[in-house]
Amino acid sequence: MKQARRVLAFFICLAGVLMPWRLRVLYSEALGWVVQFVYLNYIYILKFILRELEKGKEGPHA
């Protein structure tokens, strides 16, 4: 897993380091929004699962 992540990071960073500065800014910006999207999805899915589990624990007539 660590090795695979390293390889992925290598290619992401290689593209970034070779870019001229404005393009590198836009590239980082795009990566930032992807990370935000994944993170927010993770939060909301986890919140939804927990809420549903709590509802289930309270019983069908709660």
Next chain:
Amino acid sequence: MPEEALLLYSGGTDSTLAACLLAEKYDRVRLLTFRRFGLFATDKAAVNAEKLRVKYGAAKILHENLPVDRLFRKVSYDRFFLNLFRHGFFLLSTCGLCKLAMHLRAAVYCLDNGIKHVSDGANKGMDLFPDQQPGVLGMLREMYASAGIEYSNPVFDFESPPDIEFGDRFHLERVPGLSAKRDAAFLAQKKQTTGHKLFELGLMPSDNVKGTKLDRAMQARCFQFILFNIWLHWYYLPFSDKERYVRESDAFFGEKIARFSALLGEYRERGEASRLASWVER
């Protein structure tokens, strides 16, 4: 003549407390915020600058927002292939390179206006960022000293609030009493944070606003640390150690700072005819 200090000001809690400490010591504090392509909404720094002006007086606190596009580009891409060969992905240390561009602009501002003291909000808790590592701060101090300017980090020794992962925060919210228990464990440390001091001074509504909506409303947004983080946390640190990172970081920034210190010296001698002056946007 009033004694003035200049502060590199982002609008966050660390630099805002640094402004308070300087305001108690100097007759006037000039807050410098910097803008460039990729740093969004730098005008948000004015939110806390205004609070400072209300607290200490508009004559004592001055706030300016200066562009550093050309300098940032020059600092980041100077001797690109040589640096790529020697330091590899350290070239992605955007936060450190951006801060170096800001320091150079601040030094030029000091020389132009006869200011002899510069500070920033560097803090020991942010030691993965090259610009806040003791070694690099020492080199910056030498760079400023070579231009006859004193450089200090008034909030460097303040504690950082304990870092809470999302999962832990979730857990704390859902188990009654756990949050209070955790807070009690960190009470002594919490009282030494910049956020707590600002809360005591009446400048913040709570003692830890880091990561909150309010925090986002008072600082610029920048995503370029993402590339640096991917490199550092996925590529470098899992296969190396922090000591080596700090050592290599010091080497990379040592070369950069030495090169730009020389250019700052040239600016002192030749003024507007120097190379540095041509990269400084007024």
